Amino acid sequence: MTNRTVIFLLLIFFVAGYLVPGCELSGKEKTDLVAPVNAGFIVPDTALIPNDVFGNEVRYGRQLLLNTAYYIGPNGTNGQYLGNKMNCTNCHQDAGTKPYSFNLISSHDNYPQYRAREGKILTLAERINNCIMRPHNGRPLPLDSREMVAILSYLKWINSFVPKGAAVEGLKNMTIQFPATAASPQRGKEIFTQHCASCHAGNGQGQLNADATAFIYPPLWGSQAYQPGSSMHRIIKMARWLKANMPYDKVSTGKTFLTDQQALDVAAFINDDAIHDRPNPQTFDYPDSTTKPIDYDHRPFSDTFSAVQHKFGPFQPIIDYRKANKLAVDY
Known part of the structure; x- marks a missing residue:
């Protein structure tokens, strides 16, 4: 094989690397090679909730997290689904947007997901009802109820502030170091x-x-x-x-x-x-x-x-x- 032939073949392989789709990394593979951007703490600005039908449901969904018992508690104005008078924000503080407080900002992206506690895959709506029934000792919201739709709308809206593939601080609760002794x-x-x-x-x-x-x-x-x-x-x-x-x-x-x-x-x-x-x-x-x-x-x-x-x-x-x-x- 002559030197001219070798150079010609190398040029073919070089050009093929750009032109042949099978030689290119897929979108997922490209993403996997890039470290996620650190987005820091993200707190959605409620002033940016749109003034339309969807925005109305987002606002109601946020109010449901802040004032759960008022709307759907034992004496709720819009239904009686809770068995106690606690609000979602008691644990998911600031309507699920406070860092290190069972933060909900990425929940819309994370479901459906497998839940070991139930031993099966849950949808986000099922996970919401899981909270209604356990911490709130209540009965599940109908999946087509305005309340369920509003909560899902709110979670979708706060999730829109998370850049694709970004690492957000405060999504999980704080880490702790385990002492050598038992908790007392x-x-x-x-x-x-x-x-x-x-x-x-x-x-x-x-x-x-x-x-x-x-x-x-x-x-x-x-x-x-x-x-x-x-x-x-x-x-x-x-x-x-x-x-x-x-x-x-x-x-x-x-x-x-x-x-x-x-x-x-x-x-x-x-x-x-x-x-x-x-x-x-x-x-x-x-x-x-x-x-x-x-x-x-x-x-x-x-x-x-x-x-x-x-x-x-x-x-x-x-x-x-x-x-x-x-x-x-x-x-």
């Missing part, structure tokens, strides 16, 4: 009395507004609180939320007050089933034991640790064991 309900009670009881009351029953239609500060246990099947009933899950958000008058975005140990201790006190009752205590989930979060304390388990350790910790030995045995680690 006794220590948690002391912290609760000092920093939490002034709002949630010493008996944990919260404070209602003036006309008793909704809680200003939600109950943390008792018949009006969330069920055991709720995310807040898991100690790590609650501790990560507490670290970023409580006490509300002592924290700001990125600035915490409680230490990791204190957050775990307070969560342990609030969720200690030996001293605090809850509605519907038979709500048990995770049909596949291998997918249970490490702080879910109902048997059977796919590891060797007790229900007490799954409940209160120490958690690092569970994590180490599960990693060593190639088991899922979720919390």
Whole structure:
């Protein structure tokens, strides 16, 4: 083969790399090679809600998150679907837009998704009803109801502020480091009395507004609180939320007050089933034991640790064991 022939063949391959579709990376492959843009914190500007039919539903959906009990609570003006008088924003603060507070800004993009708790794929509407039935002890909204459509519209609208493929800060609750000791309900009670009881009351029953239609500060246990099947009933899950958000008058975005140990201790006190009752205590989930979060304390388990350790910790030995045995680690 002559040098001229070699050069000619190289030119053909070079040009083919640009012209032949099969030689080009697909859109997905290109995306995978590029690190996601860090979009930082995103808080949608409600002044930008459109003034049209869709915008009206977005506004109503936002109001439903802020004033859930007023509209669909036990004495709701637009229906009675909740079993208590809590509002969605008690946990999903600022109508689901506050960072590190069960943020909802990307939820419209993330569903349908597989949920280990139910052992199946859920739509976003089903996930919304999951919250209506568990933390709110209610009955599901009809999928074609104005309320469901409005909530979905609102979630779609806030999701529109997220750049495609961007990494948004504060979507997940804050991370915590696990201490070597178990979380202590006794220590948690002391912290609760000092920093939490002034709002949630010493008996944990919260404070209602003036006309008793909704809680200003939600109950943390008792018949009006969330069920055991709720995310807040898991100690790590609650501790990560507490670290970023409580006490509300002592924290700001990125600035915490409680230490990791204190957050775990307070969560342990609030969720200690030996001293605090809850509605519907038979709500048990995770049909596949291998997918249970490490702080879910109902048997059977796919590891060797007790229900007490799954409940209160120490958690690092569970994590180490599960990693060593190639088991899922979720919390």
